[in-house]
Amino acid sequence: MVVKVYGPAYASPKRVILCLIEKQIDFETVPLDVLNGEHKSPDYLKLQPFGVVPVTIDGDYKLFESRAIIRYYSEKYKSQGTDLLGKTIEERGLVEQWLEVEAHNFHPHINNLVLHLLFSPLLGFPRDDKVVEESEKGLSKVLDVYEERLAKSNYLAGDFFSLADLSHIPFSSYLFNIGKEHLIRDRKHVSEWWDRISSRPSWKKALELS
Amino acid sequence: MVVKVYGPAYASPKRVILCLIEKQIDFETVPLDVLNGEHKSPDYLKLQPFGVVPVTIDGDYKLFESRAIIRYYSEKYKSQGTDLLGKTIEERGLVEQWLEVEAHNFHPHINNLVLHLLFSPLLGFPRDDKVVEESEKGLSKVLDVYEERLAKSNYLAGDFFSLADLSHIPFSSYLFNIGKEHLIRDRKHVSEWWDRISSRPSWKKALELS
Numbered sequence: 001m002v003v004k005v006y007g008p009a010y011a012s013p014k015r016v017i018l019c020l021i022e023k024q025i026d027f028e029t030v031p032l033d034v035l036n037g038e039h040k041s042p043d044y045l046k047l048q049p050f051g052v053v054p055v056t057i058d059g060d061y062k063l064f065e066s067r068a069i070i071r072y073y074s075e076k077y078k079s080q081g082t083d084l085l086g087k088t089i090e091e092r093g094l095v096e097q098w099l100e101v102e103a104h105n106f107h108p109h110i111n112n113l114v115l116h117l118l119f120s121p122l123l124g125f126p127r128d129d130k131v132v133e134e135s136e137k138g139l140s141k142v143l144d145v146y147e148e149r150l151a152k153s154n155y156l157a158g159d160f161f162s163l164a165d166l167s168h169i170p171f172s173s174y175l176f177n178i179g180k181e182h183l184i185r186d187r188k189h190v191s192e193w194w195d196r197i198s199s200r201p202s203w204k205k206a207l208e209l210s
Numbered sequence: 211m212v213v214k215v216y217g218p219a220y221a222s223p224k225r226v227i228l229c230l231i232e233k234q235i236d237f238e239t240v241p242l243d244v245l246n247g248e249h250k251s252p253d254y255l256k257l258q259p260f261g262v263v264p265v266t267i268d269g270d271y272k273l274f275e276s277r278a279i280i281r282y283y284s285e286k287y288k289s290q291g292t293d294l295l296g297k298t299i300e301e302r303g304l305v306e307q308w309l310e311v312e313a314h315n316f317h318p319h320i321n322n323l324v325l326h327l328l329f330s331p332l333l334g335f336p337r338d339d340k341v342v343e344e345s346e347k348g349l350s351k352v353l354d355v356y357e358e359r360l361a362k363s364n365y366l367a368g369d370f371f372s373l374a375d376l377s378h379i380p381f382s383s384y385l386f387n388i389g390k391e392h393l394i395r396d397r398k399h400v401s402e403w404w405d406r407i408s409s410r411p412s413w414k415k416a417l418e419l420s
Contacts, residue, residue, distance in 0.1 A: 049355040050315055063303050065310035072303035093273050093282035100275035103313065105260055145259040 003027040003073075006044075007053030008034050009209045011114075012066040014170035016054050017209060019070040021202040022166065023081035027056075029209065035122055067103060070163050082202075084163045091158060098156040098164035101142075109139035110171045117178040136180065143183055143190055150189035154196065165197045170206075173198065213237040213283075216254070217263030218244050219419045221324075222276040224380035226264050227419060229280040231412040232376065233291035237266075239419065245332055277313060280373050292412075294373045301368060308366040308374035311352075319349035320381045327388040346390065353393055353400055360399035364406065375407045380416075383408065 003020060005027055007013030013029070020027045032038045032053060040051045047055045048064045055064045056073075063069050074084040086092045112135035116127045149156060156164040172194065175181050184194045197203070213230060215237055217223030223239070230237045242248045242263060250261045257265045258274045265274045266283075273279050284294040296302045322345035326337045359366060366374040382404065385391050394404045407413070 049358065050311070050352075061300055061303070063307055065307050065314070068303065068306035068310045071306050072299065075302065076299050089282065089286050090271055092285065093271070093278065096278035096281050097273055097275050100278045101260070104275070142260075148259065 006055040013054035015066040094157040109135040147187040216265040223264035225276040304367040319345040357397040
């Protein structure tokens with residue numbers, strides 16, 4: 001069965017694509033013209049009632065919310081491809097902890113930066129420099145905590161690559177498109193971590209789908 | 211081993227307390243004076259580097275982020291107390307989906323309402339009526355989707371109580387303290403769902419800890 005991934009091949013859907021590649025799961029993308037509001041069309045709202053991307057369909061099993069999808073496929077195919085959940089329940093606990101940190105501490109700031117500095121002209125809303133400034137400050141503080149954490153282990157949840165790291169990749173890569181890579185490069189351990197996770201073959205493959 | 215829960219016995223820590231009661235896990239709370247900034251003290255920052263509550267300590271295993279903690283204890287004690295993760299990997303996928311919806315669609319709006327209408331005098335910041343109005347509108351739209359979903363099953367992830375439902379309880383209960391219970395009561399299936407989940411003995415016990 002080929003998993004269908006609804007959404008454009010960037011931003012949150014890329015989190016799912018990257019996971020499916022790491023797990024060696026066959027998939028196909030179903031493009032969606034988000035810039036022209038296709039994610040708010042009646043047909044799409046039947047798949048995802050909140051009108052956001054991505055959605056996956058696997059036979060008759062439908063799932064939305066990127067971080068729920070990556071947990072599901074990592075568990076369903078636990079022993080296939082890269083194990084992304086840790087070996088023990090305690091390791092998985094730490095994967096969950098840093099995945100939540102990504103969602104609640106890291107993502108809101110980086111999402112604002114990317115929205116205002118990269119997507120605002122495409123989406124047709126004005127860039128708000130105050131939001132940009134506050135988001136950069138907020139992201140800096142979060143990355144200071146990451147720097148301390150990554151001085152102690154190669155990856156966020158320990159010495160193994162996991163969903164917690166993977167979930168950071170798509171949006172972090174945009175920092176290099178918007179002239180904000182210093183947020184990563186000015187921090188030794190964050191910078192080494194970024195090189196470690198972004199040089200994985202899975203990310204190179206995912207980029208080819210853009 | 212008794213699990214220590216750091217944080218005041220309300221808001222996000224209550225999510226954890228409720229889960230531990232459902233799972234029949236012994237715990238004790240370690241109060242923290244959040245209103246006077248104890249969560250930003252150097253000692254607490256050693257436990258939780260972002261300065262937010264809760265944190266659990268179980269022997270030498272420390273975990274933060276309430277939704278990571280409830281996943282961990284639900285998995286570690288899968289067959290003890292209420293099963294909160296679903297019986298199959300597919301059911302767990304749906305639990306994860308609605309837990310993510312709670313975190314990303316539901317929580318930001320209800321958190322704003324509760325902050326501005328309940329906690330702002332205690333925390334010493336002015337209530338912003340525009341934020342209140344927009345958050346109420348946002349929450350209404352989310353609950354419209356819930357209404358449709360809950361017309362089809364008794365609980366969010368299906369016909370079983372799970373972390374997805376549990377995670378809504380602490381903040382939803384505040385709607386009754388701030389005169390916004392109509393958001394629940396005006397929707398037949400949401401209202402029945404609320405009665406179903408808030409009448410559980412675990413929530414009554416959790417309230418006694420306030």
